[in-house]
Each structure stands twice: as C-alpha cells, then as structure tokens.
Amino acid sequence: MKISQRKTGVALSYAGELVKVLVNLVYTPVMLRLLGQSEYGLYQLVYSVVSYLSLLSLGFGSSYLRFYSRYKAQKDEDGVAKLNGMFMLIFCSISVICVLCGIVMIGNIRGIFGTGLTESEYATARVLMGLLIINLAMTFPNSVFNCSITAHEKFLFQKLLILLQNLFSPFLTLPLLIMGYGSIGMVSVTTFLTFALLLSNMFYCFKKLHIRFAFKGLKIALLKEMWVFTFFIFLNQIIDQINWSVDKFLLGRLAGTTAVAIYGVGGQINTLYLQFSSSISNVFVPKVNRIVAESNDDTQLTRLFTKVGRIQFMVLGLILSGFIFFGISFVKIWAGPEYGASYVVALLLIIPVTVPLIQNLGIEIQRAKNMHKARAVVYMAIAIANVFISIPLIKLMGPAGAALGTAISLVAGNVIFMNWYYHARIGMNMIYFWKEIAKFIPALIAPCVAGMAVMKYANITGLVQLAAFAIVYTVIYAFSMYFLGMNSEEKQLIVGPVRRILRK
Structure with missing residues (x-):
C-alpha cells in the first residue's frame, strides 16, 4: 500500500508540476501585462522581504519525521500524540510572533525599502505586506498537519490537494486582475487558498488519519533534543533565504523595481525547476528515516540515493537542455521582449543548482543521520560571501550580476563541498553515484x-x-x-x- 502511495504520489507530483507549468504558460504573460513591470517588481520585492519571517519556524518542521519515525519504531502512540501536541504549541506560538513582527515591519516600511519607491507604491506595499503576513501565519500550524500526512505516507491526498491549488490559483486571480485589483487581488487569492488548504488538511488528519494531540506531560528533554537537531536546519533555512531572496532585496535597493521584475521572471523559472526536483524525493523522506532508524545501512541508502538521483536527472536534463536551446525565444514570447535579460538570470540560477537537485534526497539522509551540522556551517559562510560578491556584481551587471553571485556560491557549497562531504563523512558512495549518472x-x-x-x-x-x-x-x-x-x-x-x- 505504501509503495503504491509513493508511486501515485510521484505521478501526481509530476502531474501537478506539469499543470503548474502549463497554467503559467498561459497565466503569467497575462498577469505580467495586467500588472505592469513596475507593480510586478513591487510584488516580488515585498514578497522577498516578508519571506524572511518564514525563518521563525526555526527548522522545527523538518525534524518532525525524524522523531515520528522513532516513536513509530517503538510503537509508542502516546509519544506520537505528545509530539503532535508539542509541535502544535510551537507553531501556534510562532504564528503569533509572525503577526507581531509583521505589524512592526508595516510600521517601518520606509526604513525597510529606503527611498526606491513612490508614495503610491508604499501604500500598495503596506497592504501586500499585511496580506502576505496573514498568509504566512496560517502556514505554520498547517505544517503540523502536512507533516503528519507525509509521515503516514498519504501522498495521494497531499499531492492531489497541491494539484487543485495550482489549478484554482490562476482561475481565481485573473478575474480580479482584469477588474483592476492588481497585486493586492493576486495576494488575496493566495491567502484564501492557504486558508482552504489548512481546513482541508485539518479535516483529513482528524477524520481520516485520526491523529491525536496531547498537551499534557510534554517532555522538556525532547524539546531540547529537537532544538539541537533543528538549529542547523534553521541555519540552512537562513542560507536558502539569503541565496533566493536577498538578490531581489539588493536589486530593489540598488537598481529599482524594474530590475527586480527582470530578476523575478528568471527566479520564477528557477522556482519551477526547483519544484520539479523535489516532486519525487519528497515521497521517499519517510523511507529514508525508516532505513536510518531500523538499520542505518549505507549501501541501501546509496542505492536509493542513486536511484532517485537518476530519475531526477532524466527529468531535469530535459528541462535544462530544452531551456538552453529554446529559453531565449521562450522568455521573449512568454514574458515579453522587455524581459529578454531574464534568460541569462534563469540560466545562471538553474545550471549550478542542477547538481544539488539530483542529490536532494541526500539532505534528508543527513538529517535522518543527524549529520547536517557541517553543511549548515559551511553554507552559512558561503551565503554571507554571496551577499558581498553580489553587491559589486549588481552595480556592474544588474540582475545578471545578482544571479552570478548566487551561482558562484552554489558551485562552491552545493557542488564541490557537498560531494566531498557525502562521500567522506555521510557514507554515500559518490563514485558509484557519478558513474551511474555518467x-x-x-x-x-x-x-x-x-x-x-x-x-x-x-x-x-x-x-x-x-x-x-x-x-x-x-x-x-x-x-x-x-x-x-x-x-x-x-x-x-x-x-x-x-x-x-x-x-x-
């Protein structure tokens, strides 16, 4: 049954991504023209700033499967209920903190964005920021239910929900854009769908999975152990935020909203590319945690790591090579001639990220083995270097310079360091892996x-x-x-x- 759920989950994941791509082919050009380059750049800028509040999760969501697998291996149902209760208390508290931080950010919006916006853009930015903060605050408690569904390997429901979300989003947004509600209408739809997703996950968890929450007798020692484990995941989240969001913020400060819009189109292509890679690896996360909890067999993990990596390479190889050959024509036809520079931005982002994407199951193997600390420390140093490299490159090359700074950091950390670390420390046979890819x-x-x-x-x-x-x-x-x-x-x-x- 679980194997069937995994296969169906993978199929629905790719179906969802395919639907998302097809919808974006039609929806994005219309959205870009209805919003205009300046307002789209403003939306991207505000979104990149608010996304930093996602760091409040402190990496706790990624630790759920590890501790859930431990309790399931021990057949401790009370332990699972207490784990659920502890996670719910943590994430509800984070939601409250998120809203409070958001209120402070809205009150100091001029200090955040500097003098790069007009008065009307500041007014729009306040509303966008308020809606995005509400949206983000709802994702924290939702992550508890989402993690529980993943832990039970109920991928059919989970991926089907994402598929429906990808379908409904543009169909609800377009009428509001046509009526002139602009980026505010777009974010309102996103917030509504996040609320609907939360209710759907809650219903499924309580009615179908019968999950329990215990809020008494919580173990403080477990919380300490979780924090030690999640701290370095938290560092990785900071790194991802720097690598994928700081470029837009720096461009907004140094080059204006038009440059942010050009980078944003290239970044959107990169985001779709990133999601295609995680479509298959996500459904194997419970299996990785189970192997580590039961046998910690490096040979078995290497075979699974390579098997998933090869499938990811076949999918990503088609997208990457196709984009190299047809990308410039695609960007100009799809987004408009004024976004031609986005092609270079997208290439600089997706070429170096391809190696870590075919190896992204390795991140879950590290976490399951509790050996993700070194990666976090090294990546943090490289991400900070990325900021200092990107500033002069932005002044010299604009949006392409921002992407080049990120590309350099990706090659140094995700390609060179991680392949050495997988082989020398984690126990993966990377020579075997690359022979299979070759x-x-x-x-x-x-x-x-x-x-x-x-x-x-x-x-x-x-x-x-x-x-x-x-x-x-x-x-x-x-x-x-x-x-x-x-x-x-x-x-x-x-x-x-x-x-x-x-x-x-």
Whole structure:
C-alpha cells in the first residue's frame, strides 16, 4: 500500500508540476501585462522581504519525521500524540510572533525599502505586506498537519490537494486582475487558498488519519533534543533565504523595481525547476528515516540515493537542455521582449543548482543521520560571501550580476563541498553515484545535436512554433533516454503502467 502511495504520489507530483507549468504558460504573460513591470517588481520585492519571517519556524518542521519515525519504531502512540501536541504549541506560538513582527515591519516600511519607491507604491506595499503576513501565519500550524500526512505516507491526498491549488490559483486571480485589483487581488487569492488548504488538511488528519494531540506531560528533554537537531536546519533555512531572496532585496535597493521584475521572471523559472526536483524525493523522506532508524545501512541508502538521483536527472536534463536551446525565444514570447535579460538570470540560477537537485534526497539522509551540522556551517559562510560578491556584481551587471553571485556560491557549497562531504563523512558512495549518472551521456548526444541545429537555423517567433519544436525535441530526448540511458528497472516504470492500461 505504501509503495503504491509513493508511486501515485510521484505521478501526481509530476502531474501537478506539469499543470503548474502549463497554467503559467498561459497565466503569467497575462498577469505580467495586467500588472505592469513596475507593480510586478513591487510584488516580488515585498514578497522577498516578508519571506524572511518564514525563518521563525526555526527548522522545527523538518525534524518532525525524524522523531515520528522513532516513536513509530517503538510503537509508542502516546509519544506520537505528545509530539503532535508539542509541535502544535510551537507553531501556534510562532504564528503569533509572525503577526507581531509583521505589524512592526508595516510600521517601518520606509526604513525597510529606503527611498526606491513612490508614495503610491508604499501604500500598495503596506497592504501586500499585511496580506502576505496573514498568509504566512496560517502556514505554520498547517505544517503540523502536512507533516503528519507525509509521515503516514498519504501522498495521494497531499499531492492531489497541491494539484487543485495550482489549478484554482490562476482561475481565481485573473478575474480580479482584469477588474483592476492588481497585486493586492493576486495576494488575496493566495491567502484564501492557504486558508482552504489548512481546513482541508485539518479535516483529513482528524477524520481520516485520526491523529491525536496531547498537551499534557510534554517532555522538556525532547524539546531540547529537537532544538539541537533543528538549529542547523534553521541555519540552512537562513542560507536558502539569503541565496533566493536577498538578490531581489539588493536589486530593489540598488537598481529599482524594474530590475527586480527582470530578476523575478528568471527566479520564477528557477522556482519551477526547483519544484520539479523535489516532486519525487519528497515521497521517499519517510523511507529514508525508516532505513536510518531500523538499520542505518549505507549501501541501501546509496542505492536509493542513486536511484532517485537518476530519475531526477532524466527529468531535469530535459528541462535544462530544452531551456538552453529554446529559453531565449521562450522568455521573449512568454514574458515579453522587455524581459529578454531574464534568460541569462534563469540560466545562471538553474545550471549550478542542477547538481544539488539530483542529490536532494541526500539532505534528508543527513538529517535522518543527524549529520547536517557541517553543511549548515559551511553554507552559512558561503551565503554571507554571496551577499558581498553580489553587491559589486549588481552595480556592474544588474540582475545578471545578482544571479552570478548566487551561482558562484552554489558551485562552491552545493557542488564541490557537498560531494566531498557525502562521500567522506555521510557514507554515500559518490563514485558509484557519478558513474551511474555518467551512463546518461550517450543518451544526451542526439537531443543536443537537434537543439543546436534549431538554435542555428530556426527563427522562432511565435508560441505555436515554439511548442512544435519543443514537442519534437521532447520526443527525441525521450526515445534517446529510453534506448540509450535507462536501465531495466527505469524502463519498467514506464512499460509497467502502459501494459496495465492496455490490458484494461
């Protein structure tokens, strides 16, 4: 049943991401034109500032599965109930703190954004900040229910909910944009959907999973142990916030909202890319924690790490190579000619992040083994360096300079350091991992030749023409991967469901 849930979860994850991409292809260009470059840049700027309040979670959400797995292995249901109660108290307290911090931020909005905004932009920014703070405050208690659903490996419900959210968001937002409500209408819809998601998760957890909350007899020693474990996850969250949000803040201070908008489009492409990688690895998190809790078998973990990494590489390889060949045409057609510079921003972000994305199950292995401290410390130093590198690069190159500073930090920390750390300290056989990834090289030759031919000889000017070339490229990539790249187990993941459908 759990294997079926994992397979269905992976399928729904990719379906959700595919729907999100298709919806964005239609929705984003309309949204950009209705908002205008300046207001879109303002929205991105406010969002990047408010997102820092997500650090109030202190990394506690990521520790739930580790402690849940421990209690389940001991068959301690009372321990699970107390764990749920402790997490709920923690996150409800964080929600209150989030709102209080938000009130202070709104009162000091001129000090936060400096002199880079007009009076009307300051007024809009206050409303956006208020709505985004309410939205964020609701995500904290929701994370308790969401973690519980993940721990029970009920991926069908979880991924279906995300799929519906991706569908409803643009359909509810567009009428408000057309009516002239702008970015405020857009954020109002996001807040409403977050509330609906919270209610749905609560209903499922209480009615279907029958989870219990115990608020008496909470163990202070457990809280101390959780804090020691989560502190370094908290550092990683700070690092992610610096790497993915500080660029917009620096651009807003140094270059204005138009530069933020150009970076924002490239960043949005990078965000979609990041989500595609986590679609499969997320459903294996409970299995990783179970292996570590029961046997801590490094060979078994390496095989799982490599298996997931290969599948992620096949998916991300298609997206990355396709974007390299068709990205400049895509960005100009999709977002508009004025966003052409976003292509370079997106490339500088997604190329270096590809290596850690195919290895992101390793983050969960580190946490399950409680060996994530060194990564956090090294990444923190690199993230701080990223800020100091990005400032002169922004003055020199604008949005591309901000992305280049992030790219340098990603290569230093996520590629060079982490591969050494996985092999030398965590126990992963990275030589085996990279040998398995290198087996895909012959399968990449045909698609790359086709892509370079299109770049050289084709003049893509419309969305239909772009879609036609993209479909042909995808077919070439898929056939090349199937016959030259996939192993027998990976082929069975495709052939098995097809055979079952044909039999029916």
